[in-house]
Amino acid sequence: LRCAAALETGQRAVRLAAQAVTYLEASPCQYEHAAARVEYGIAARSSAELERGLALADSCGADGLVARAREALAVGHAG
Template sequence: RHAAAVSEGQHAASLLARAVTYLEHSPCSYEHARARVEYGLVTRSRKELDRGLTLARSCGATGLVRLATNTLEEGRGLY
């Protein structure tokens, strides 16, 4: 996830996809939620942002909830 933060475009998306896959089976629910929201932001995916929002709510990550919610409500460029 951290490597993706200093990468751009498809490379960042690929790194975040790997982080999401790895963290799906991890007990670190906050890190999984964060990776999922970041992946949704980079890929502009409504589905991934929704999944990240659900995870963020389940672990009480209010900042991530706010970020995902605001992005989904704006809806610009999401598919």
């Protein structure tokens, strides 16, 4: 779903990213969940989702993902 969302645009991309988050919430792989949250936050322009993704990424030591979330928040990719 994350890959499908990356290949889409507009509201379809947002819906697919949201579905990815929903499925990955129950996953034991925190990194994938964090990546989905960050991607969803960017697609939906949601600072709340970006903050959630940032916290998850930080908790699993995903420094690159933390940097991506912080950059998106700083440049205003979230509303």
